[in-house]
Amino acid sequence: MKVKExxxxxxxxxxRRRVAELAAEIDALYGDEPLVAVCVLKGAxxxxxxxxxxxxxxxxELDFVRLSSYGMEDASTRxxxxxxxxxxxxxxxxxLIVEDIIDTGHTMDFLLxxxxxxxxxxxxxxxxxxxxxxxEVDVTTDFAGFxxxxxxxxxxxxxxxxxxxxxxxxxxxxxx
Ligand code: IMP
Ligand code: MG
Numbered sequence: 001m002k003v004k005e006x007x008x009x010x011x012x013x014x015x016r017r018r019v020a021e022l023a024a025e026i027d028a029l030y031g032d033e034p035l036v037a038v039c040v041l042k043g044a045x046x047x048x049x050x051x052x053x054x055x056x057x058x059x060x061e062l063d064f065v066r067l068s069s070y071g072m073e074d075a076s077t078r079x080x081x082x083x084x085x086x087x088x089x090x091x092x093x094x095x096l097i098v099e100d101i102i103d104t105g106h107t108m109d110f111l112l113x114x115x116x117x118x119x120x121x122x123x124x125x126x127x128x129x130x131x132x133x134x135x136e137v138d139v140t141t142d143f144a145g146f147x148x149x150x151x152x153x154x155x156x157x158x159x160x161x162x163x164x165x166x167x168x169x170x171x172x173x174x175x176x
Contacts, residue, residue: 003160006171009153010146015128015169019047022126022143023054026096029124034059036093038086040111041066042165043100046157047128047145051098063088067107080110091119100157101129101148105137112139129153129170 010018035057039048041064052062066084095115102108108125115123126143133150154160155167164171 001160001173002176003173004176005174006154006164006167007174008169009148009151009172010156010170012169015145015156016050018145019050020054022145023051023056025143026051026126027056030057030094030096032057032059033094034061035096036061036063036086036088036090037096037098038062038115039064040097040099040107041084043157043159044098044128046165047100048098051126061088065111067111069107078106080107082114089118090115092121094122095120095124096143097123097125099125099127101131101153102127102139102141103131103134105135105139108139109137128156129158 037052037060039045039062052060063086064084065082065086067080068083069078069080097108097111099108112123112125124142125140127141128145129148130141130144131148151172152160153170153172154164155170157165158170159165160173
């Protein structure tokens with residue numbers, strides 16, 4: 001895909017406001033309960049950094065996973081594996097996964113199953129963008145920043161071939 005232009009989809013100001021709202025929802029839901037927030041690298045890094053800093057709750061631990069998937073074009077043969085797992089033991093913990101975007105749902109379906117098997121006390125998912133058009137597995141996003149119908153987006157952590165992650169807003173790629 002050759003990039004013709006980037007078209008703004010979510011502005012810095014829109015993102016800042018929505019992240020503050022999500023943080024307030026998360027604070028309200030967990031109250032005083034200690035929480036483990038897990039960032040899904042690399043795409044969620046910027047969303048994660050802003051979200052955890054917007055939380056008022058003091059008792060939060062941060063950890064990171066990196067996943068890779070093969071056979072992406074064919075759901076039936078698709079496998080997801082850990083490139084990097086969390087260090088914290090999740091048994092009996094309230095766990096909040098923070099992801100950039102849910103597309104087919106396969107990546108988060110894998111991670112939710114893995115963490116559930118470790119006996120997390122609760123398991124919830126926050127995603128900056130919930131892209132529903134290509135959903136293949138039923139995944140519930142507990143805290144969704146924005147819904148998106150179509151398009152491939154970049155910026156604010158999201159990449160196209162490792163580019164554009166550093167952009168402070170979210171843009172749709174318009175191909176030539
Ligand atoms: P899923 O398993 O299909 O839900 O894959 C989700 C992953 O695909 C995300 O974590 C992103 O890394 C990537 N992805 C899906 N849609 C987009 C997009 O529009 N822009 C950038 N990355 C995307
Ligand atoms: Mg990702």
